[in-house]
Amino acid sequence: MVVNPGAGLRREQQRWSWEYPVGPRWLLCGDIGADSSDDVPLALCAEIEGLFADAPADRLTAPVQRVRLLGCRPEPALLAALDALGQSSKAGLRRRRIRGEVHAVATDGSAGRVIDAVVSGTVNAAGPSRLGAGLLDVTVDMGAREPLPTGILDILEHWRTGRPSRRNLWAGYDRELRHRWAGVALGHSLSAPDGQPGTTYDLDGRFVTDIEGFYCAIGEAINGPGGYFGWNLDALEDCLRGDFGAQTPFRLAWHNSAIAREHLVAGNDRRRPGPAITLEYLLDMLTKHRIEINLH
Numbered sequence: 001m002v003v004n005p006g007a008g009l010r011r012e013q014q015r016w017s018w019e020y021p022v023g024p025r026w027l028l029c030g031d032i033g034a035d036s037s038d039d040v041p042l043a044l045c046a047e048i049e050g051l052f053a054d055a056p057a058d059r060l061t062a063p064v065q066r067v068r069l070l071g072c073r074p075e076p077a078l079l080a081a082l083d084a085l086g087q088s089s090k091a092g093l094r095r096r097r098i099r100g101e102v103h104a105v106a107t108d109g110s111a112g113r114v115i116d117a118v119v120s121g122t123v124n125a126a127g128p129s130r131l132g133a134g135l136l137d138v139t140v141d142m143g144a145r146e147p148l149p150t151g152i153l154d155i156l157e158h159w160r161t162g163r164p165s166r167r168n169l170w171a172g173y174d175r176e177l178r179h180r181w182a183g184v185a186l187g188h189s190l191s192a193p194d195g196q197p198g199t200t201y202d203l204d205g206r207f208v209t210d211i212e213g214f215y216c217a218i219g220e221a222i223n224g225p226g227g228y229f230g231w232n233l234d235a236l237e238d239c240l241r242g243d244f245g246a247q248t249p250f251r252l253a254w255h256n257s258a259i260a261r262e263h264l265v266a267g268n269d270r271r272r273p274g275p276a277i278t279l280e281y282l283l284d285m286l287t288k289h290r291i292e293i294n295l296h
Contacts, residue, residue, distance in 0.1 A: 015109035020132040022046045023071055027111045028100030028119055032077045042078045042100045043138070046071030046131050051102070051117060053147035067119055069138040071131030081123045082138070096123040098140065103187075104156045112159060112188035117148055151177040155184050163188065164226035170216045171207035175271050178212035182231035185219055189228040194247040201246065205256040209263045211277045222246045233277065233285075240289040249290035257295040 018024045023046030030042055050067040074082060084095035102117035121142040129135040155177065158164045170181040195201075203221040208214045215236070219227040223245040230236030230244075240248060254260075257279075264279040286293055 014111070016044060016105060016111060017109060018044060018073075020046075020071070020073075020135065022131045024073070024105050027103040027105050028069070028078075028098075029103060030098065030100035030118075032081050032098050033094050040077050041075040042098060043069060043075055044073045044105070045069045046129075046135070048102065048119065051119070051148060052150045052153060054150050065143070066121070066124075066139055066141045069119070069136075069140065071129045071135045072138045073135055074138070078123075078138075082126050082136075085123065085126060093122060097121070098123060104159065104184075106159060107161050112184070114148075114152065114156070115183035115187050117152075120145075149176060149180065152180050152184070155181050159184065159188055159226065163224075167204060167220045167225045168207055168217075169225070171213075175210050175212045178210065178216055179231060182212065182215045182219060182228065185216075185226055185228035186231060186235075188226065189223070189244075192223075192245065194242055194245060195222075195250070197247045197249055198251070199246065200251040200253055203252055203254045205254050205259050208256075208260040210271075211264065212271075214260065214264070214282065218252075221252065236285075240286075240291075249292065251292045251294065252286065253294045253296060255296045 016024065016027060024044040026045045026048050028042040028045065029039060031039065032042070047070040048067055049070055072078075078098065081096050081098055084092045087093070087095070099118065099120040102114045102119060103111035104114055105111050119140055119142070121140045123138060124141050125139040126136050129137045151173065155170075155173075158169055170178055173181060201221045203217050205217060208217050212231075215229070215231050218236075219229040221227075222229040222239075227245065228239075229246070230239045238244070239246075242248070260279045264277065264282070266278055267276050268274075269276040283293055
């Protein structure tokens with residue numbers, strides 16, 4: 001159950017209690033029923049089987065057909081869906097439809113959203129779990145959906161006991177997982193006042209060998225270890241408008257900028273379709289937003 005369910009609390013301020021020795025690791029929040037648009041807690045779970053899987057060497061990953069919520073403590077909304085198990089009518093099927101965004105639960109009971117992690121489908125089975133008396137293992141038919149890389153689980157461990165305490169913990173990841181790092185940072189970003197206009201922020205450029213590294217680095221320059229300040233160009237543009245830790249105009253001291261100058265060059269982007277984002281493009285974009293950039 002939620003420890004402090006007072007009205008008006010943002011999810012980042014809520015804390016979840018759990019009386020079992022295993023977990024919880026995940027919180028599902030969303031809605032039940034095909035026509036519902038609520039955003040309510042659905043369940044706390046020790047594990048979610050099938051949501052994360054790595055692509056084999058041929059890069060062809062089998063789509064997820066179903067997931068299992070293991071060691072699941074259903075909240076009232078999901079209990080209503082479980083009550084409809086065995087009902088094959090259209091109404092019964094609608095009652096068993098769920099869509100839950102996945103949040104990672106930290107050791108203090110707080111929960112941060114895992115971007116792109118969604119359990120969406122039809123509940124088709126439930127039974128007692130070996131993970132604790134009163135817990136359930138719930139099976140959800142998902143249809144075809146690409147799994148998320150297991151590297152996200154390693155990234156989430158850096159937030160397990162609170163925000164990361166050191167910068168550049170993302171530096172050893174490849175481009176895909178650097179992108180996921182910035183997504184985890186977004187899911188764990190906290191509401192805080194912007195810095196004062198004119199503030200100088202130091203960007204550690206030693207590991208900016210790709211555009212994903214830039215997003216990770218500027219997030220930490222503005223908001224400290226594990227900080228978020230965009231994870232694509234559109235998101236960066238949003239952040240530059242304020243309410244994400246910095247208010248323009250400000251100064252950006254870009255250290256070891258020669259690394260980015262060597263790697264952020266023109267050509268085709270091998271990770272996503274389209275031209276690569278160059279250092280010159282970033283500098284022009286930042287300058288247009290009244291950011292004074294000092295390259296070191």
